[in-house]
Amino acid sequence: xxxxxxxxxxxxxxxGKKKYSxxxxxxxxxxxxxxxxxxxxxxxxxRIPAVGLGTWRSGSRADDSVFNAIVEAGYRHIDTAAEYGxxxxxxxxxxxxxxxxxxxxxxxxxxxxxxxxxxxxxVRIGLNNALQELQVxxxxxxxxxxxxxxxxxxxxxxxxxxxxxxDMEGVWREMEKLVKENLVRDIGISNFTLKKxxxxxxxxxxxxxxxxxEMHPGWRNDKMLEACKKNGIHVTAYSPxxxxxxxxxxxxxxxxxxxxKKLNRTPGQILVKWAMQRGTSAIPKSTHLERIKENxxxxxxxxxxxxxxxxxxxxxxxxxxxxxxLFVNEEAGPLRSVADVWDHED
Ligand code: NDP
Ligand code: 1BO
Numbered sequence: 001x002x003x004x005x006x007x008x009x010x011x012x013x014x015x016g017k018k019k020y021s022x023x024x025x026x027x028x029x030x031x032x033x034x035x036x037x038x039x040x041x042x043x044x045x046x047r048i049p050a051v052g053l054g055t056w057r058s059g060s061r062a063d064d065s066v067f068n069a070i071v072e073a074g075y076r077h078i079d080t081a082a083e084y085g086x087x088x089x090x091x092x093x094x095x096x097x098x099x100x101x102x103x104x105x106x107x108x109x110x111x112x113x114x115x116x117x118x119x120x121x122x123v124r125i126g127l128n129n130a131l132q133e134l135q136v137x138x139x140x141x142x143x144x145x146x147x148x149x150x151x152x153x154x155x156x157x158x159x160x161x162x163x164x165x166x167d168m169e170g171v172w173r174e175m176e177k178l179v180k181e182n183l184v185r186d187i188g189i190s191n192f193t194l195k196k197x198x199x200x201x202x203x204x205x206x207x208x209x210x211x212x213x214e215m216h217p218g219w220r221n222d223k224m225l226e227a228c229k230k231n232g233i234h235v236t237a238y239s240p241x242x243x244x245x246x247x248x249x250x251x252x253x254x255x256x257x258x259x260x261k262k263l264n265r266t267p268g269q270i271l272v273k274w275a276m277q278r279g280t281s282a283i284p285k286s287t288h289l290e291r292i293k294e295n296x297x298x299x300x301x302x303x304x305x306x307x308x309x310x311x312x313x314x315x316x317x318x319x320x321x322x323x324x325x326l327f328v329n330e331e332a333g334p335l336r337s338v339a340d341v342w343d344h345e346d
Contacts, residue, residue, distance in 0.1 A: 011071070013099045020064070020096040022072045037299045038076075040281055042209040043232045044186050046140070049108050050276050051296045052077030052236075054285030055086050057244045061287040062086040066093025070107060071100050073293045079212075079236075079283040080134075081112035081145055082126065087133030095135050109136060110210075110236075112145035112190060113175075115326075116152045120170035127178055142175060142184045143212055146191045148327050148335070156325050160332035168196075169203050176206040186210065190238075191323065193343040194227050201231060212236040214321050215280060216271060217256070217314040218248040223345065225278065237275040239320055240282040241268055241295075247320030255314055259307045266294055273298045274311050319346070 012021045039047040053069040055062050055078065062080075069075035070093070080090045098104055111134065117126030131137060147166065154162035178184040188210035189200065200208065211228045215221050215237035228235045242250035250256055251267045260267045268284065272295055275282035284295040303311070323341040330336050339346070 011100055013067075013096045015092055015096045015099065018063070018092065020067045020071075020093075020100070022068055022100075024071050024100060040234050040279070042186055042234050043207050044209050046185055046209070047108075048141070048210065048234060048236070048281055049075070049077035050281050051075065051272060051298060052079045052108070052110070052281065052283040053292065054238070054244075054283040055080040055090055056084050056285055058084070058086055058089070058285065058287050060089060062089035063092040063096070065287045065292065066090050067096045067100075068289050069292050069296075070094075070097035070102055072289065073296050075292070075296055076106055077108040077110065077281070077283070079110045079238075081114065081143075082117070082130060082133075083112070083114045083145060087111070087130060091133055091135040104136065108140040109134065110141040110143065110212075111139060112143040112212075113171075114145055115148050115150035116154070118144065118147075118149040118166055118171055119164075120167060120174050123171055123174035124178070127183060131183070138182060139184045141186045141188055141210055142178065143188045143190045143210065144171065144175075146323065146326065147189070147196050148341075150327075158327060158329050160329065163327060163329065163334055168200060172200060172204060176204075179206055188212065188233075191321075192224070193345050194223060195343040195345065197224075197227055197231075207231070208233055210234050210236055212238050212283075214239050214243075214319055215275065215278075216240050216242055216248070216250055217253070217274060217311045218242060218250055219317055219319050220312065225280070229279065235280040237278075237280045237282045240275045240284050241271050243320040244285055245320050248318070253314065255310055259303065259311065262307070263301070263303065265301070268295050269298050270303065270311070272296075273301075273303050274308065277303055277308055 111130045113126045149164040149166040151162045175187045186209035188208045190212035242248035256267045260270045272282045286292050322338045327335045
């Protein structure tokens, strides 16, 4: 949305001892016009905003980032995870935004079950912790963060015996119950392979609505995108700018920079828009207000086909997040290599 399509009020909100201040952006375009571009519809019938705020590595700035993203920049989707250690900060930001007048039902909150909660008897505990820390009484989307079961407090990389058997069917059944009880509106997956997706679909009674995967022009991950599309599963692109991990500097990629200059946009906007034009939502992370605003200024324009295709031809396809540090134990296994993590599909 361009700044000319907004009217602005200044506001100041107190949550506990902290004051949240900002300029409140209010859309003045008709809702129908905004919605067509701003949302994707999930298999459940619910809608997911096309752009969300990532919170990995946001640390103590997560509360201000969330508040500013919602109130000042117009975001309606916040992506977080128990493992990011920022649930409480995200909760403060959400509460401040709600106090500022944004309705809870207009904000899409995604979080993820960490690997130590991936057993049937831990799913509800993980959910309850998330609800309490985020100060919400339901989640819009609960994802399996990574499809591996780790012992509580597992080392990185895991020691022998710290990667446990995973009862995926049992875990999914428990997640399905959370949907029936209206504690979670949609359930989904992340970091899955074709093999793991096929297995899940063989027993799922409630379809995964969303699959979150690393996706950017440096790791297109076309196979998973196609498989998800075929099964009606919406894909969210994580690390759409090339990752907080400093892994792939797409912001300074020659093709991205050239196209940004040609279209009079920023590299960040080109990368987010590329994700959207592939039919995926994207969750760029930033703790800087100007970048938060920049990354969502992606509506009302398109990347022309030839430039979109040039971005799809960027060579050196490589994951940034391989999962090696999290799950691989070369000597003891059960995952002895990155190839094992991804079922030898890359
Ligand atoms: P991103 O691809 O979003 O990149 C974030 C990095 O880019 C940060 O260093 C940020 O710095 C910088 N940045 C942000 N905007 C701009 C801009 N406009 N111009 C230049 N630099 C910019 O990385 P993430 O890996 O964080 O992915 C996004 C989100 O996806 C995560 O935060 C998390 O919520 C989710 N995720 C999910 C995973 C999963 O396993 N399901 C795995 C990884 C991520 P700064 O903050 O200083 O602006
Ligand atoms: C440690 C978790 C990886 C980012 O989602």
